[in-house]
Amino acid sequence: MEHRSQMGGNAFLLAQIGAHAAAAFRERVATLDLTPAQAGLLRMLAADPGLSQQAYARRLGTPPSRFVTMVDTLEERGLVERRRGEPDRRSYALHLTEAGTQLFRRVGAVGRAHEDDLCAALDDDERKALHEMLSRIAAQQMLTPGVHPGYRG
Amino acid sequence: MEHRSQMGGNAFLLAQIGAHAAAAFRERVATLDLTPAQAGLLRMLAADPGLSQQAYARRLGTPPSRFVTMVDTLEERGLVERRRGEPDRRSYALHLTEAGTQLFRRVGAVGRAHEDDLCAALDDDERKALHEMLSRIAAQQMLTPGVHPGYRG
DNA sequence: TATTGTTATACTCTATAACTATA
DNA sequence: TATAGTTATAGAGTATAACAATA
Numbered sequence: 001m002e003h004r005s006q007m008g009g010n011a012f013l014l015a016q017i018g019a020h021a022a023a024a025f026r027e028r029v030a031t032l033d034l035t036p037a038q039a040g041l042l043r044m045l046a047a048d049p050g051l052s053q054q055a056y057a058r059r060l061g062t063p064p065s066r067f068v069t070m071v072d073t074l075e076e077r078g079l080v081e082r083r084r085g086e087p088d089r090r091s092y093a094l095h096l097t098e099a100g101t102q103l104f105r106r107v108g109a110v111g112r113a114h115e116d117d118l119c120a121a122l123d124d125d126e127r128k129a130l131h132e133m134l135s136r137i138a139a140q141q142m143l144t145p146g147v148h149p150g151y152r153g
Numbered sequence: 154m155e156h157r158s159q160m161g162g163n164a165f166l167l168a169q170i171g172a173h174a175a176a177a178f179r180e181r182v183a184t185l186d187l188t189p190a191q192a193g194l195l196r197m198l199a200a201d202p203g204l205s206q207q208a209y210a211r212r213l214g215t216p217p218s219r220f221v222t223m224v225d226t227l228e229e230r231g232l233v234e235r236r237r238g239e240p241d242r243r244s245y246a247l248h249l250t251e252a253g254t255q256l257f258r259r260v261g262a263v264g265r266a267h268e269d270d271l272c273a274a275l276d277d278d279e280r281k282a283l284h285e286m287l288s289r290i291a292a293q294q295m296l297t298p299g300v301h302p303g304y305r306g
Numbered sequence: 307t308a309t310t311g312t313t314a315t316a317c318t319c320t321a322t323a324a325c326t327a328t329a
Numbered sequence: 330t331a332t333a334g335t336t337a338t339a340g341a342g343t344a345t346a347a348c349a350a351t352a
Contacts, residue, residue, distance in 0.1 A: 009268040010280060011174050013287040018171010020296055021164050063321060068335060090328045090333040115162040121293035122286060127163060130286050133279060134166040140274035143173055216344060221312060243310040243351045
């Protein structure tokens, strides 16, 4: 009967540190005038461009109505481009503009700094060991790589 | 230049697993008709009873107006009792009732099941190693033990 | 006049559902 | 009639600020 199991268990620490990590990342990308959700969309567009809005919305788990306003904002800022679908003219294919590609590179730099700061208490071997354990937990808990609901806003 | 650093880094995994852990705990305590915030308050009252509402609200980081409605709900359910402050009759001292104490024990059982399920992919030594690393990260990032903003609702 | 607790109001965020245009 | 995208509306959750009682 360990008293600490209530408050200092791994589950609680993971939730606490996870919330902290998400909040810290939010502040960092805010310096680029982006929300975490917008940064995530830029990443998807960089990795897998040209799909329809609904395809991206499904991946992110956001309803279409919300996705539209996200794209609106990024399009107004000249980061994302809507191109009419070729055979099916109801849909739009989304692409990063040159400015969007450049901003995405800066998001990458922000992400690396974030990672490094969060793991400052661990040396290289420990970071690898942590990564291995977290990956196993994520796999066992059936979490999809690349998407987490903390990416909101 | 590791490609994976963007998506599968420790920071991202921690945020993803943390959000998952918080959501899973929310579902579990919902079986006791509690939100995570209410469960956290029961725990505070069990550990440190008799303080004023403002004292607890400050600890939880919630504004007083929100705290009042939380206490209202728990008081209506007979889990928490408000006693007029002794010298200063503006304040109320909060205490768990007998029913509140009993329900809090069930929260503890739920928490242990939650911990065990989340760590199912790790053996005992690994759980200890994980706990040690997470504790060091939390300390280095200056996180207060016992409070995380994911405890909302 | 300051402080504890309370109530009222306004604001943000999100999802549901109605709408339009193409098919 | 069905589907991609859009717009309008309503709901939940939250915080800010006004209020009442006691000090």
